Amino acid sequence: MRCFQLASLFLFILTISHSCKQKTRVYLLVYNATIYTVDSSFSQAEAMAITNGKIVAIGKLADMQDFEAREKMDAGKKFICPGFIDAHAHFFNYGIGLQEANLVGTNSWVDIVDTLSQFSKQNPEGWLVGRGWDQNDWPTKEFPTKEKLDELFPDRPVFLVRVDGHAAIANQKALNIAGVRAGDKIAGGDILTKGRQLTGVLIDNAVDLVESKIPPPSDGQTIDALHDGEANCFAAGLTTIDDCGLNYREVNFIDKLQKDGKLKMRLFVMLSDNKANYDYAFTKGKIKTDRLNVSSFKVYADGALGSRGACLLQPYADKPGWYGFLLSPKEHFDSVARVIYEHGWQMCTHAIGDSGNRMILETYGKYLKEKNDRRWRIEHAQVVNENDFRLFAIYSIIPSVQPTHATSDMYWAADRLGPERVKGAYAYQQLLKENNWIPLGTDFPVEDISPLKTFYAAVFRKDAKGFPAAGFQTENALTRQQALRGMTSWAAKANFEEQEKGSLEVRKFADFVILDQDLLKVADADVLKTKVISTFVGGEKVYSSK
Numbered sequence: 002m003r004c005f006q007l008a009s010l011f012l013f014i015l016t017i018s019h020s021c022k023q024k025t026r027v028y029l030l031v032y033n034a035t036i037y038t039v040d041s042s043f044s045q046a047e048a049m050a051i052t053n054g055k056i057v058a059i060g061k062l063a064d065m066q067d068f069e070a071r072e073k074m075d076a077g078k079k080f081i082c083p084g085f086i087d088a089h090a091h092f093f094n095y096g097i098g099l100q101e102a103n104l105v106g107t108n109s110w111v112d113i114v115d116t117l118s119q120f121s122k123q124n125p126e127g128w129l130v131g132r133g134w135d136q137n138d139w140p141t142k143e144f145p146t147k148e149k150l151d152e153l154f155p156d157r158p159v160f161l162v163r164v165d166g167h168a169a170i171a172n173q174k175a176l177n178i179a180g181v182r183a184g185d186k187i188a189g190g191d192i193l194t195k196g197r198q199l200t201g202v203l204i205d206n207a208v209d210l211v212e213s214k215i216p217p218p219s220d221g222q223t224i225d226a227l228h229d230g231e232a233n234c235f236a237a238g239l240t241t242i243d244d245c246g247l248n249y250r251e252v253n254f255i256d257k258l259q260k261d262g263k264l265k266m267r268l269f270v271m272l273s274d275n276k277a278n279y280d281y282a283f284t285k286g287k288i289k290t291d292r293l294n295v296s297s298f299k300v301y302a303d304g305a306l307g308s309r310g311a312c313l314l315q316p317y318a319d320k321p322g323w324y325g326f327l328l329s330p331k332e333h334f335d336s337v338a339r340v341i342y343e344h345g346w347q348m349c350t351h352a353i354g355d356s357g358n359r360m361i362l363e364t365y366g367k368y369l370k371e372k373n374d375r376r377w378r379i380e381h382a383q384v385v386n387e388n389d390f391r392l393f394a395i396y397s398i399i400p401s402v403q404p405t406h407a408t409s410d411m412y413w414a415a416d417r418l419g420p421e422r423v424k425g426a427y428a429y430q431q432l433l434k435e436n437n438w439i440p441l442g443t444d445f446p447v448e449d450i451s452p453l454k455t456f457y458a459a460v461f462r463k464d465a466k467g468f469p470a471a472g473f474q475t476e477n478a479l480t481r482q483q484a485l486r487g488m489t490s491w492a493a494k495a496n497f498e499e500q501e502k503g504s505l506e507v508r509k510f511a512d513f514v515i516l517d518q519d520l521l522k523v524a525d526a527d528v529l530k531t532k533v534i535s536t537f538v539g540g541e542k543v544y545s546s547k
C-alpha cells in the first residue's frame with residue numbers, strides 16, 4: 002500500500018513538472034507539409050521550428066511540442082524543399098538587363114528592330130541597349146548587319162548583345178564612339194566586315210570595345226535594377242545565387258545594400274579576372290557574411306559554341322578549318338591559377354570547347370596535383386573529350402553545369418560538333434559520376450531564371466515546349482533526386498556553404514520554398530506547371546503568390 006502511495010506521488014510530481022516545463026519560444030512553426038530536407042539520406046519531415054533565421058527543429062509535428070511559436074503556418078499539405086541555389090548566373094547584369102530592351106524570344110531581325118523602336122519611344126535618351134537575340138532562332142540563321150539601325154538611329158548609339166553575351170551588333174554611332182574601324186584586329190575576338198565595310202557585328206573580345214563605352218547606371222538605377230532582379234528571383238524560388246564575374250566596386254555596392262537591409266538575396270560572387278580585383282582581394286581577404294560570400298575568381302577560357310568561339314580540339318563540323326580560340330594565351334591561365342592557388346582562393350573557369358576544357362583541366366591539375374578539397378570549378382564543362390572526363394575525379398575538379406543549355410543548344414549543337422563529338426557534350430550524368438556530386442545553374446540571363454526549367458531539362462532532357470518527345474541524349478539525364486540536390490545541397494557545396502544551407506537541417510538557414518506540386522512525383526508533362534506558393538529567406542517570407 003505504502004509502496005503504491007509513493008509511486009502515485011512520484012507519478013504526480015512527474016506530471017506536474019512535465020506540464021510546467023518551460024516551452025522554448027520560437028519565431029515560426031511550419032507544419033502540415035511534405036518537407037524534402039535534401040539531407041544526406043534525403044529524408045522527409047512534416048514540420049519545422051525556426052528562430053533567428055535558422056532551423057531549430059525539424060521532423061514530425063509530435064516532435065515540436067516543446068516549442069511555443071509566435072507564428073504558426075499551416076502549409077496546407079504542400080511541398081517544401083530548400084530554397085533553390087543557382088550555381089551559375091549573372092544576377093547583377095540580369096537586374097541591369099531588366100532596364101534594357103529585352104530581345105529574348107525575338108524570332109527575326111525585323112522583330113528586333115520593331116522591339117527596339119518601341120523601347121526607344123519609352124526611353125528617349127542615351128544609349129539604346131538590348132540583350133537576348135539569337136540568330137539561330139531566325140529564318141536566315143545569319144548574323145545581321147547594322148544598316149537598319151543606322152537608318153533609324155543615326156544619332157543614338159545602339160548596342161544589342163547576343164543571348165550568350167559572346168557577340169553583339171552595334172550601329173555606326175556606337176562604333177564611332179568606341180573608335181572601331183573596318184580592318185581593325187583584336188586578339189581573342191573578331192570584328193566582322195562585308196566588302197571592307199563594318200557589319201556592326203562584334204565577337205568575343207571585340208564586344209567589350211563598345212560595351213566598355215556605355216556609361217554605367219547611376220546608383221539609383223542600380224538599386225532599382227537589383228530590386229527588380231531580386232523580386233523575380235524570389236518569385237522563382239531562388240534564395241542564393243552565384244554571380245559569376247563582378248568587379249570589387251559592384252561587390253562593395255552589394256555588401257552595403259545587404260548590410261542596410263535593402264537587398265535580401267544571398268549572393269556568392271566570383272570576382273572577374275583582372276588586376277584590380279586580384280589586388281583588392283589579396284589585400285582585403287575573403288568576404289563572408291550571412292548574405293555574401295566572396296572567395297573565388299571567374300576566369301574565361303574560351304567563348305561560346307553558338308557563335309563558334311568555343312575552342313575545339315578538331316575543327317567545327319560546320320566551318321572547315323576553324324577551331325574557335327582561347328580568350329587569352331595559355332600562360333595567362335597558368336599564372337592566375339598559381340596566384341589563386343597560393344592565396345587559397347577558389348578558381349572557377351568558363352570552358353565550353355573540348356580544347357578549352359582540356360587546357361583548364363591540365364592547368365588546374367598542375368597546381369592541384371591530386372585529390373583535394375579546393376573545389377576548383379569548371380563552369381559549363383560543355384564539350385569534354387572522352388579521354389578527359391577522368392581528370393575531374395583525379396584532381397577533384399567540379400563541373401558546374403546548366404541543364405537548360407543542353408535543351409537550348411540541342412537544335413544546332415550537332416551541326417557545330419558532328420554526330421560523334423556531340424555525345425561528349427552536356428554529359429551531366431557522366432560528369433556527375435566523376436566526383437559523385439554536381440552543382441546546377443542556369444547562366445541567366447542567357448537562359449530563363451526558372452529553377453523548375455533546370456529541373457525539367459536535367460531530368461527529362463526536354464525544352465519548355467516538351468521537345469524532343471523522347472528527350473535529348475537521355476543517357477546523360479539526372480534522376481529527380483540528383484537534380485534537386487544539384488539545385489540545393491550540391492550547389493551549396495560548390496560554394497563551400499554546405500554547413501549553413503542547401504538542406505533543411507537543424508542549425509541551417511531557414512531558406513525554403515513552398516511548391517504546389519511534388520517535384521519528386523509529378524508527371525513529367527506537369528513539372529513546368531508547378532507553382533511557387535512562397536519563398537522564405539532566413540525564416541522571412543520574401544515572396545508570396547497571393
Ligand SMILES: [Zn+2]
Pocket residue numbers: 089090091245444
Ligand atoms: Zn555565365
